Amino acid sequence: MKKTYTLMAVIGALFMASNAWATPATDGLFARYKSQGAPGFDAERGKKNWTKRVKSEGGEMMSCTTCHGDDLTKPGKHNKTSKVIQPMAPSANPERLTDAKKVEKWFKRNCNDAWGRECTAQEKGDFLKFLLAK
Amino acid sequence: MQNRFKAAMLAAGLLTSSGAVLAEETFTGWWISPWRHKEVKPVDNKTWKEECGSCHMAYPPGLLPSKSWEKLLNEKALGDHFGDDASLDEETLKEIRDYALANAADKSWYKRSRKIAMATEQVEAPLRITEVRYIKRKHHEIPEKMIKGNKDVKSLSFCNACHTKVEEGTFDNDTVRIPNYPDWKD
Numbered sequence: 001m002k003k004t005y006t007l008m009a010v011i012g013a014l015f016m017a018s019n020a021w022a023t024p025a026t027d028g029l030f031a032r033y034k035s036q037g038a039p040g041f042d043a044e045r046g047k048k049n050w051t052k053r054v055k056s057e058g059g060e061m062m063s064c065t066t067c068h069g070d071d072l073t074k075p076g077k078h079n080k081t082s083k084v085i086q087p088m089a090p091s092a093n094p095e096r097l098t099d100a101k102k103v104e105k106w107f108k109r110n111c112n113d114a115w116g117r118e119c120t121a122q123e124k125g126d127f128l129k130f131l132l133a134k
Numbered sequence: 135m136q137n138r139f140k141a142a143m144l145a146a147g148l149l150t151s152s153g154a155v156l157a158e159e160t161f162t163g164w165w166i167s168p169w170r171h172k173e174v175k176p177v178d179n180k181t182w183k184e185e186c187g188s189c190h191m192a193y194p195p196g197l198l199p200s201k202s203w204e205k206l207l208n209e210k211a212l213g214d215h216f217g218d219d220a221s222l223d224e225e226t227l228k229e230i231r232d233y234a235l236a237n238a239a240d241k242s243w244y245k246r247s248r249k250i251a252m253a254t255e256q257v258e259a260p261l262r263i264t265e266v267r268y269i270k271r272k273h274h275e276i277p278e279k280m281i282k283g284n285k286d287v288k289s290l291s292f293c294n295a296c297h298t299k300v301e302e303g304t305f306d307n308d309t310v311r312i313p314n315y316p317d318w319k320d
Contacts, residue, residue: 058217080218081190082288105223112219 023090025100026128036121046130049123054115062114064127072134089134097131171244176303179233185226189218191294193263194303196247200238201259207231216262246305264290276312286313 030041050064067085069076073092076085087093097103107127111119119127174196177183186192195203205211207230212220222230235241239250253268260266273281273290281287287295294300299309312318 078189080216082292083189101223105221109219109221112213 022132023098025098025103026132028100029103029128030125033121033125038120038122038125041122041125041129043126043129043133046123046126046128049126050130056114056116064110064114066114067110072131088131090132091134097128103128172246173244173305174246174303175237175242175244176301179229181226181229182233185222185230189220191292191300193293194300195234195237196239196242196244196303197250197263197269198234198238198266199240199251199254199259200235201240202254202261203231203234203238205259205261207234244303262291263293280312280315280318284312284314 033041053061053063056062062079066079067076068088072089073087075087077083078085086096088096090096107119107124111117111123174194177192177194182195183192198206206215207227209221209224209227212222212227239247239254242248242251249268250266253266254260257267263269269290281290293305296310296312297305298311299305310318
């Protein structure tokens with residue numbers, strides 16, 4: 001009996017972890033990225049890309065963590081202006097990923113800044129999957 | 135009786151508001167008005183605050199002339215905004231641009247903006263606020279260790295590191311507090 005409860009709790013927690021922070025905005029974005037040719041999305045791949053260090057146009061090695069920090073539940077800091085960036089994790093900052101226009105705006109800017117190019121629909125979807133579970 | 139009361143109210147209203155209106159409307163109005171504006175007009179546009187303020191201080195548009203804002207606030211320039219991508223969608227860019235052009239230093243009757251307008255009149259449009267001659271001169275006597283060498287300031291472009299009333303458009307000496315140099319006085 002006890003085992004069943006534990007199992008249920010684990011399943012419940014897993015379910016929460018993958019779905020708790022989904023918003024209408026992210027649902028819409030996933031649909032958009034799918035229509036742009038990305039078949040499915042993977043949080044693990046998103047995580048890998050998030051921490052991948054790439055030489056950007058300025059010649060500096062950068063990853064998403066350069067500005068957003070290693071702990072997504074904590075604030076980050078813009079590498080040039082030192083402006084505080086509110087936590088990316090929806091668990092710490094419920095406003096995150098609730099506005100599709102904003103998400104797209106920052107994907108465009110930040111992919112260009114950190115990687116020197118725009119991200120693909122696949123990469124953006126993976127990032128969203130990864131971030132939503134945080 | 136009631137009409138007279140209404141007229142009196144209207145007159146009182148006009149008297150109290152006209153000074154402020156005049157102050158910005160015409161040159162003579164600005165010159166003689168007791169409400170003559172000092173300093174720089176504070177930012178009063180939500181989109182400007184949000185869009186510019188998400189990466190750096192939301193500089194009041196009265197710190198640069200309109201020819202500078204024209205160069206800075208277009209699609210191509212924002213794609214490479216001092217090395218960063220700051221691109222905006224068409225609608226937002228239009229609002230930001232219109233706001234900057236309407237409140238630029240050369241369009242403002244605020245005293246400090248007038249000085250900036252004069253200092254930039256004869257020269258090519260500066261892209262950085264820190265390149266404005268008037269602003270450079272104002273900071274001339276502050277030793278480098280207090281700005282560049284100061285870990286809590288780093289550059290003249292972080293106005294609000296020392297100017298504590300930037301939100302109100304105020305940049306005068308009395309409101310300056312230099313981090314790590316509590317005894318500084320002009």
